[in-house]
Amino acid sequence: MTLPVLTNDQKLGMYRKMLLCRHFEDRVNSLFLQGRMPGTIHQAQGQEGCAVGVCEALQQGDMLTSTHRPHEHAVARGIPVKFLMAELFAKSTGCCRGKGGSMHMGDADRGMLPAIAIVGGGIPLATGYALSFKYLKRPNIAACFFGDGAVNEGIFHETVNMAAIWDLPVLFVCENNKYGASTLIDSVMKVKTVGARASAYGIPGQTVDGNDVFAVYQATYEAGERARSGQGPTLLELETYRFAGHSRSDPGHYRSKEEVAEWKAKDPIARFETRYLAEGLLTSDLIASYRSSVEQELNEAVEFAESSPSPMPEECLADVYAE
Amino acid sequence: MSTLNNIVTKPDVEGRKLSIVEALREALQEEMRRDERVILIGEDIGIKGGFGGAFTVTLGLSDEFGSERVIDTPISEAGFTGIAVGAALGGLRPVADVQYADFLFLAMDQLANHAAKMRYMSGGKLKVPMVMRAPVGATTRGSQHAQSLESYFVHVPGLKIACPSNPYDAKGLLKSAIRMDDPVLFFEHKLLYGSKGSRKESGGLEVFGIVPEGEYLLPFGEAKVVRPGRDITIVANLLMVHKAMLAAKILSEQGIESEIIDVRTLVPFDWQTVFDSVARTGRLVIVHEDTLTGGWGAEVAARVADSCIGYLQGPIRRVTAPDTPVPFAPVMENFYVPSVERIVAAVKEVCQ
Numbered sequence A: 001m002t003l004p005v006l007t008n009d010q011k012l013g014m015y016r017k018m019l020l021c022r023h024f025e026d027r028v029n030s031l032f033l034q035g036r037m038p039g040t041i042h043q044a045q046g047q048e049g050c051a052v053g054v055c056e057a058l059q060q061g062d063m064l065t066s067t068h069r070p071h072e073h074a075v076a077r078g079i080p081v082k083f084l085m086a087e088l089f090a091k092s093t094g095c096c097r098g099k100g101g102s103m104h105m106g107d108a109d110r111g112m113l114p115a116i117a118i119v120g121g122g123i124p125l126a127t128g129y130a131l132s133f134k135y136l137k138r139p140n141i142a143a144c145f146f147g148d149g150a151v152n153e154g155i156f157h158e159t160v161n162m163a164a165i166w167d168l169p170v171l172f173v174c175e176n177n178k179y180g181a182s183t184l185i186d187s188v189m190k191v192k193t194v195g196a197r198a199s200a201y202g203i204p205g206q207t208v209d210g211n212d213v214f215a216v217y218q219a220t221y222e223a224g225e226r227a228r229s230g231q232g233p234t235l236l237e238l239e240t241y242r243f244a245g246h247s248r249s250d251p252g253h254y255r256s257k258e259e260v261a262e263w264k265a266k267d268p269i270a271r272f273e274t275r276y277l278a279e280g281l282l283t284s285d286l287i288a289s290y291r292s293s294v295e296q297e298l299n300e301a302v303e304f305a306e307s308s309p310s311p312m313p314e315e316c317l318a319d320v321y322a323e
Numbered sequence B: 001m002s003t004l005n006n007i008v009t010k011p012d013v014e015g016r017k018l019s020i021v022e023a024l025r026e027a028l029q030e031e032m033r034r035d036e037r038v039i040l041i042g043e044d045i046g047i048k049g050g051f052g053g054a055f056t057v058t059l060g061l062s063d064e065f066g067s068e069r070v071i072d073t074p075i076s077e078a079g080f081t082g083i084a085v086g087a088a089l090g091g092l093r094p095v096a097d098v099q100y101a102d103f104l105f106l107a108m109d110q111l112a113n114h115a116a117k118m119r120y121m122s123g124g125k126l127k128v129p130m131v132m133r134a135p136v137g138a139t140t141r142g143s144q145h146a147q148s149l150e151s152y153f154v155h156v157p158g159l160k161i162a163c164p165s166n167p168y169d170a171k172g173l174l175k176s177a178i179r180m181d182d183p184v185l186f187f188e189h190k191l192l193y194g195s196k197g198s199r200k201e202s203g204g205l206e207v208f209g210i211v212p213e214g215e216y217l218l219p220f221g222e223a224k225v226v227r228p229g230r231d232i233t234i235v236a237n238l239l240m241v242h243k244a245m246l247a248a249k250i251l252s253e254q255g256i257e258s259e260i261i262d263v264r265t266l267v268p269f270d271w272q273t274v275f276d277s278v279a280r281t282g283r284l285v286i287v288h289e290d291t292l293t294g295g296w297g298a299e300v301a302a303r304v305a306d307s308c309i310g311y312l313q314g315p316i317r318r319v320t321a322p323d324t325p326v327p328f329a330p331v332m333e334n335f336y337v338p339s340v341e342r343i344v345a346a347v348k349e350v351c352q
Helices: A008-033 A048-056 A071-077 A081-088 A122-135 A148-152 A154-165 A195-201 A213-228 A257-264 A268-279 A284-307 A313-317 B020-034 B061-065 B077-089 B101-115 B150-154 B167-179 B239-253 B271-281 B296-311 B330-336 B340-351
Strands: A063-065 A142-147 A170-176 A205-209 A234-239 B017-019 B038-042 B070-072 B093-097 B131-136 B160-162 B184-189 B208-210 B224-227 B232-236 B258-262 B265-267 B284-291 B317-321
Touching: A008 A048, A008 A071, A008 A081, A008 A213, A008 A268, A008 A284, A048 A071, A048 A142, A048 A170, A048 A213, A048 A234, A048 A268, A063 A122, A071 A081, A081 A284, A122 A142, A122 A154, A122 A170, A122 B077, A142 A148, A148 A154, A148 A170, A154 A170, A154 A195, A154 B077, A170 A213, A195 A205, A195 A234, A205 A213, A213 A234, A268 A284, B017 B020, B017 B167, B020 B038, B020 B061, B020 B167, B038 B077, B061 B070, B077 B093, B077 B101, B093 B167, B101 B131, B101 B150, B101 B184, B131 B167, B150 B160, B150 B184, B150 B265, B150 B284, B150 B296, B160 B167, B167 B184, B167 B208, B224 B239, B232 B239, B232 B271, B232 B340, B239 B258, B239 B284, B239 B340, B258 B271, B271 B284, B271 B296, B284 B296, B284 B340, B296 B317, B317 B340
Parallel strands: A063 A142, A142 A170, A170 A234, A205 A234, B038 B070, B038 B093, B093 B131, B131 B184, B160 B184, B232 B258, B232 B284, B284 B317
Antiparallel strands: B017 B208, B160 B265, B224 B258
């Protein structure tokens, strides 16, 4: 299988997407601290290589599922940030019209189901979506993000097994950020890697440097091609790290300063910049202009969200049934 | 329901008789012939040389539709239920099947958190057109193959619930459920399939019913007055409709005329038919095989008390299973399941 050669524009596009993810999360964090948003948040700063690398390999018509930590997935999938921001502000212009919030952001029309906040819950939904693609003879695939915590859920076992026996076009993408909330994965899993579990289902499994956006893209692209050509699912483990705590209220005392520093040195965005400054694709001026354009996009998103109307309270009663 | 343009509400007076199993199978077959997006998914439903699901409802369907449309799964109730939800989101119309409703607890997350909520969480953009068929009822199989779980799901906004008592309703409601854009829990009673069980009223249960040839659909949210009467309203579902009918015969001989309402669907619920009836009779007994506390009968009692208090001439009484697991010993099971005698006694008390 030959990997398509990425053009410079594509590479820079991926870079901008990573920046948009990071700045989106930082902006959201600041808005929360200012008390301008309701709810809670689970942030993904540091995991941009996973979100952007996977989504870059998806095509129009493919379907993505996400988790309680979905912001970067939604940004990377290309849902306009103003609709995401409006959802976080609980406005009727939000991607779920104010009924989803942080943990359920998504827009199926743009290739991402509302995120599933039950750990492992998106795994069968993506697999069922893949079943529909195969049955309807569509050329598409489904991909589901889940964390390392989800691989100890029973639903993971049941569903990966069925996807395997039926050769469904689905990618199981584990963002292994080492911790399920505060629980270290090594303390709850005997095998060394999540990728190794693939052998139990007779499917390919791969452990990838999740902070290398191109490695993630390549692995996802290859797995996607296998799935599209009827060769069934792949289990991808993306090794990464979240810089923030599990949720808004978590200072992360269960992680050492050294560990956090070690991973911050592997920041996927900084790595991209270092490499392409050296290769000449990026310049410091160009970086500044990307950062400024991303900030501008987010300013507009916040303005859109804050000036949007709130839903009427009675709208809580609608959308329970289709008929 | 815009897709239902061929609604029939009264069965033929005469016609061929089918069992509920045959009626359900015919509904599945007709819908699968009509719409290629309809697929079946579950355990042991299409295996060559197998038995067509735990109660033969899908027997033979894999011969006609193949294993692509009659999908046999591993024993993975949560997994295949979630896959059905995803397939429904992806444009198919899956009819999933658990062998016993008791196993729905394994799939509770998929039903209550995903099937029921994806539409809502999406702000109304998505739909989940799936059906989950589930056999209920105590039939000397002990505690874990016996429960009547309707009330658990009545409490989950986003799910619709059907519980037919006869072959005619079973076919019409299942066809409607398959065409619906909402997730439907479809409860079937094992004794109505023709299982023998431990029932005392041998010979009293007619498991065959008239099912007209050809297509018809029944609407959700429309209860049926299966016996008119002036003295008391009895609201029941599934097997209990039949027991109420037997009780009504005995009561009639004693001068009490019962009006029996078969709810047919619990969500949506046809409140108006119940209210109208209670307004006429002034008395209400609710009968279900589900346990007492928090059962759907409690909701009926509360709503009637709220809307019809001025009409009531006596207390509202519920005849249900006691708040215990389902026992095995036939003598205990017969004590556990609401009996004709208990219905008769409750009605006479209320009518005093």
